[in-house]
Amino acid sequence: MLLIGLTGGIATGKSTVSKMLQDELKIPVIDADLIARQVVEPGKPAYKQIVQIFGREILLPDQTINRDALGKLIFNDADKRRQLNGAVHPAVFREMFRQILKCYIRGERIAVLDVPLLFEGGQLLRYLRRVVVVYCDEQAELQRLMARNSMSEADARSRMNAQMSIEEKRRRADIVIDNSGSLEATRNQVRAVFAELQTLWTIPSPAVLAASAVAVASGWYYFSRDAR
Numbered sequence: 001m002l003l004i005g006l007t008g009g010i011a012t013g014k015s016t017v018s019k020m021l022q023d024e025l026k027i028p029v030i031d032a033d034l035i036a037r038q039v040v041e042p043g044k045p046a047y048k049q050i051v052q053i054f055g056r057e058i059l060l061p062d063q064t065i066n067r068d069a070l071g072k073l074i075f076n077d078a079d080k081r082r083q084l085n086g087a088v089h090p091a092v093f094r095e096m097f098r099q100i101l102k103c104y105i106r107g108e109r110i111a112v113l114d115v116p117l118l119f120e121g122g123q124l125l126r127y128l129r130r131v132v133v134v135y136c137d138e139q140a141e142l143q144r145l146m147a148r149n150s151m152s153e154a155d156a157r158s159r160m161n162a163q164m165s166i167e168e169k170r171r172r173a174d175i176v177i178d179n180s181g182s183l184e185a186t187r188n189q190v191r192a193v194f195a196e197l198q199t200l201w202t203i204p205s206p207a208v209l210a211a212s213a214v215a216v217a218s219g220w221y222y223f224s225r226d227a228r
């Protein structure tokens with residue numbers, strides 16, 4: 001199965017491209033932001049760790065995490081951000097690998113990992129055949145973030161500064177989708193890029209199939225331990 005990384009800056013258009021892939025091209029997308037929300041639901045191990053680190057003041061009256069308040073804390077403080085990442089990221093990786101395994105077992109030829117911090121974390125890169133970066137220039141990124149989140153310029157800049165710059169991500173990309181123009185222009189690039197990427201898939205040799213069967217069996221054992 002071809003694993004393709006999808007990343008970009010904050011608000012440069014990953015979700016927009018991801019939706020096109022899923023709705024129009026029927027390509028499965030494993031979404032790290034979505035998983036990062038699921039693993040911090042009340043009662044989950046990462047939730048308990050967050051409460052331990054940041055205290056009950058970080059909870060809303062219904063006991064869910066106050067994301068606005070947590071965002072204000074961590075996007076202005078690199079130490080707190082590291083602590084939050086340490087609580088959340090291992091659970092996100094685990095769930096991503098479980099979903100990759102499910103795609104593989106379903107017989108998918110391609111799956112996309114939508115991961116905002118793909119380059120910053122670095123651990124997933126070795127599993128990816130190609131990395132696609134969704135780009136728009138920093139000024140557009142800032143404007144889109146402020147508009148989407150009804151956010152001040154200072155808050156938007158601190159969120160952008162918590163990540164590698166979009167220019168650096170563009171330099172590290174295998175493929176760039178320029179989302180500075182219209183959605184139609186982006187859609188055309190998405191179709192062309194993924195038509196090309198799908199040609200990288202080849203029929204696996206018997207040796208690869210055997211090795212995959214062992215990997216799937218041991219992965220399945222590992223990831224299903226949570227459910228036991």
Ligand SMILES: CC(C)(COP(=O)(O)OP(=O)(O)OC[C@H]1O[C@@H](n2cnc3c(N)ncnc32)[C@H](O)[C@@H]1O)[C@@H](O)C(=O)NCCC(=O)NCCS
Pocket residue numbers: 009010011032033036066067068070071074081084085088089092115116117159162163
């Ligand atoms: C701080 C939190 C509560 C803010 O929640 P909020 O709903 O406002 O934002 P959301 O989760 O939709 O994230 C929006 C974007 O912020 C950026 N971002 C999120 N977390 C981080 C981080 N730790 N470091 C740098 N950028 C980040 C990403 O580009 C992401 O796409 C939340 O982002 C969080 O729990 N972050 C830690 C987990 C994480 O690293 N998620 C990113 C994918 S694994």
Ligand SMILES: Nc1ncnc2c1ncn2[C@@H]1O[C@H](COP(=O)(O)OP(=O)(O)OP(=O)(O)O)[C@@H](O)[C@H]1O
Pocket residue numbers: 008009010011012013014015016017033116144145147148179180181182183186
């Ligand atoms: N080509 C475009 N032209 C104008 N606005 C756009 C374009 N693409 C996306 N947007 C808008 O920019 C905002 C950010 O897009 P999107 O949510 O897809 O970014 P993202 O990279 O997934 O963000 P995040 O990093 O926060 O997850 C949204 O409000 C979206 O509607």
